[in-house]
């Protein structure tokens with residue numbers, strides 16, 4: 001019996017629940033894909049740089065050859081984009097998720113502790129559990145609009161703490177963590193503090209903490225190509241930290257996970273600053289349209305956000321599952337937040353869309369809320 005040899009850990013936890021895809025909704029509700037609006041996975045509704053296509057086609061002739069494990073052109077472009085030396089950057093081929101997994105492989109022995117304030121991105125918990133860590137939960141305090149409760153982190157630090165996850169802007173709440181609170185945590189522990197900046201490009205520029213990784217030995221900032229660059233389907237993410245940490249992580253990172261095609265996509269995305277700027281400006285505008293539109297519904301509470309999504313509390317007595325189902329029937333995909341641990345109540349998360357998608361979503365919402 002296979003159950004006799006599967007790890008107990010693997011038997012004990014629920015797998016990651018990704019947002020619903022257009023294909024799934026198309027099949028289930030028989031809706032024309034053109035009529036489906038996907039606001040469920042924090043993607044870039046404007047796609048990715050148009051400059052990628054031509055370079056991808058040129059690379060096809062090389063697909064029989066392994067990629068370079070570290071592509072110097074990509075490293076140089078990333079270094080210029082982030083203003084961080086190449087030696088301080090590690091790039092992962094399954095997005096930022098791979099960097100999270102690589103940290104676990106590098107630091108976690110069975111029984112070590114990982115501190116995760118919740119509600120937050122679910123992948124930290126799943127990856128920590130897979131690697132045998134024990135989780136200590138902190139909290140983003142609902143009573144204070146999900147502000148990080150710093151003491152809930154500090155009080156959990158022990159000799160076995162190896163990693164602390166701070167997501168800022170936090171997914172799914174959208175708010176950022178005060179810089180002084182992050183400093184306090186960095187100075188209170190030798191554990192690796194991960195500042196997850198997956199959505200940092202949608203926040204105020206002066207908030208970006210990426211360069212702190214050059215100052216604090218125990219800080220890793222996590223970034224991705226999945227959001228602002230519109231490359232969620234390509235799977236490239238990166239971490240920025242001190243060189244020593246990078247060297248250890250490189251020992252355990254899957255060697256060829258960054259494919260030839262993903263390397264090309266990332267390089268071309270970094271070179272197209274115009275698309276980057278366009279995505280950022282429009283993304284912020286779309287967030288404003290949604291925020292202002294959602295605020296008009298007295299049955300909903302929408303939280304301010306520094307990311308490309310908004311957390312919305314449903315206060316008209318409908319369960320989030322029922323609410324999402326009504327939207328799905330009308331071709332709109334949002335995220336039911338039931339799967340986020342520590343988010344008790346009825347919540348959905350709505351990602352930015354194109355301006356037309358935002359308007360259509362807000363229009364359809366009237367049907368459901370009223």
Ligand SMILES: Cc1ncc(COP(=O)(O)O)c(C=O)c1O
Nearest residue numbers: 095096097121171198224226237
């Ligand atoms: C906060 C946060 N970190 C990391 C990731 C993972 O991103 P990637 O697509 O690069 O694996 C996500 C994805 O949604 C996220 O929300």
